[in-house]
Each structure stands twice: as structure tokens, then as C-alpha cells.
Amino acid sequence: xxxxxxxxLASTAILxxxxxxxxxxxxxxxxATVNGVAISRPLFDFFAKSVxxxxxxxxxxxxxxxxxxxxxxxxxxxxxxxxxxxxxxxDTPVQLQFSRLQILEDALFTGYLKDHKATDVELKAEYxxxxxxxxxxxxxxxxxxxxxxxxADAVIAQLKKGAKFExxxxxxxxxxxxxxxGGDLDWFNSAQMVKPFSDxxxxxxxxxxxxxxxxxxxxxxVIRLDDTRDISPPPFEQVKDRxxxxxxxxxxxxxxxxxxxxxxxxxxx
Numbered sequence: 294x295x296x297x298x299x300x301x302l303a304s305t306a307i308l309x310x311x312x313x314x315x316x317x318x319x320x321x322x323x324x325a326t327v328n329g330v331a332i333s334r335p336l337f338d339f340f341a342k343s344v345x346x347x348x349x350x351x352x353x354x355x356x357x358x359x360x361x362x363x364x365x366x367x368x369x370x371x372x373x374x375x376x377x378x379x380x381x382x383x384d385t386p387v388q389l390q391f392s393r394l395q396i397l398e399d400a401l402f403t404g405y406l407k408d409h410k411a412t413d414v415e416l417k418a419e420y421x422x423x424x425x426x427x428x429x430x431x432x433x434x435x436x437x438x439x440x441x442x443x444x445a446d447a448v449i450a451q452l453k454k455g456a457k458f459e460x461x462x463x464x465x466x467x468x469x470x471x472x473x474x475g476g477d478l479d480w481f482n483s484a485q486m487v488k489p490f491s492d493x494x495x496x497x498x499x500x501x502x503x504x505x506x507x508x509x510x511x512x513x514x515v516i517r518l519d520d521t522r523d524i525s526p527p528p529f530e531q532v533k534d535r536x537x538x539x540x541x542x543x544x545x546x547x548x549x550x551x552x553x554x555x556x557x558x559x560x561x562x
């Protein structure tokens with residue numbers, strides 16, 4: 294239970310309002326009024342869950358009192374802001390409008406997904422599609438990164454004369470992440486590297502190094518491939534929740550586009 298740090302109210306009327314009730318009377322009766330404005334039970338329940346992380350029914354009387362005190366103070370502040378006309382000044386009107394957009398959009402999409410749950414067949418199809426796009430191989434490589442092609446050519450020339458790759462990497466490489474490890478990049482897949490680099494690695498055989506410098510936005514590389522290994526995709530059940538999120542995202546995108554297509558939209562920018 295969070296420490297709300299909200300002053301307690303001694304009012305027995307408020308304590309009574311916070312006491313658990315049953316039936317429609319309890320649901321319809323305001324938990325408090327502020328300058329004649331009623332604070333409804335649903336609003337109180339929502340506020341309680343927001344600040345405590347628990348349903349109102351799970352809170353102790355003193356905790357309910359703290360929550361209600363916070364909600365009352367919020368209502369007092371809102372009334373004062375409206376009295377001062379702040380709801381019509383500055384960015385506040387736009388912020389209120391934007392909040393309304395977000396809340397209603399979320400309510401619509403939440404309801405849509407509730408009524409259009411992905412089936413296991415759909416999830417498995419998405420899983421297979423994701424697996425098909427995954428890299429199939431991991432590479433273990435070393436590299437020397439330098440600022441110019443001439444420097445890279447010089448590194449290659451030294452390698453051809455028998456220089457040790459790790460020694461050259463430690464002495465000449467400008468890559469701070471691998472320099473101290475003799476240029477060791479550990480295991481990676483093609484998606485983790487920029488395309489010119491990953492293409493060059495994929496073209497090498499184990500133990501080979503690039504005979505020509507490889508240019509990327511980081512500089513010029515001399516790369517040695519040390520080893521490869523196959524990548525096994527994670528089991529379907531292990532990533533099912535993540536796959537469900539992907540399917541839901543695609544479903545919502547399609548639904549949103551469908552709504553926009555059916556709407557009459559006029560742009561003036």
C-alpha cells in the first residue's frame with residue numbers, strides 16, 4: 294500500500310461515505326459534495342485504484358479516508374481553476390481536448406480488441422512469419438576500425454605479412470567497445486550490424502579476413518570471421534504474449550485505417 298501523504302479528515306460523515314456499501318443506493322449516492330458538486334462513487338473508485346493500485350473494496354477505512362481527502366482537494370482545486378478561467382486560457386483547452394481524444398480512442402480500441410481476440414491459428418501464423426524473417430546465423434568476428442581507407446589498407450598489408458590480428462586491433466582500432474579486447478565483437482547476427490559490415494562478414498569463411506577495406510558510416514573496417522552458429526527461434530509458447538501484441542497492433546492499425554477510409558476528411562494544411 295502506498296503512503297499517500299494526504300492529511301486525514303476527522304469528519305465522521307466522510308468516514309461513513311467511505312464505508313463499504315452494497316446495492317444500487319451505495320453506487321448512486323455521492324461519496325462527497327464540494328460546493329454543491331457531487332463526487333460520484335464510480336469516480337471515487339477510479340481515483341482510489343489510480344493512486345493506490347488497489348480496488349476501493351480492498352482498502353482499510355483510514356486509507357479510504359485518505360483517498361477521498363485527496364479527491365476532494367482535487368475537486369476544490371478544479372473548481373478554483375475554473376473560477377479563475379484557467380480552463381479557457383493558454384494550452385489548457387487544447388490539453389483537455391487532447392486528453393479526451395486519448396481516452397476515447399483508448400476506450401474504442403480496448404473494446405475492439407476485446408471483441409476481436411486473436412485466435413491461436415492467427416498467433417501461430419504470425420509467429421511463423423516472424424521466424425521466417427529472423428536471421429538464421431550468428432557470427433563471431435574481430436575487426437579493426439580506422440578513419441581512412443589508406444590506414445585500413447596498411448592493416449591488411451601487415452596481416453598478409455603475418456601480423457597478429459588482435460595485436461593490430463589493440464594498437465590501431467578506434468572502436469572503443471572492442472579495441473581493449475583485440476577487436477573482439479563477440480557473437481552477433483546480421484540485423485545487429487550495418488548492412489555493409491554484415492554483408493562482408495557473411496561472405497567470409499571461418500578464419501578469413503576481408504582482403505579489401507569495408508566502409509560504413511563509422512569508418513573503414515578490416516574484419517576477420519572466427520566462427521558461425523545456427524540461431525534457434527524461441528518456442529512459440531515462450532513468445533506467445535509478444536506475438537499477441539504484434540497481432541493486436543496490426544489489427545488496430547487496420548481498424549483505424551478502415552475508420553479513416555470511411556470518414557469524410559478534409560485537410561487544410
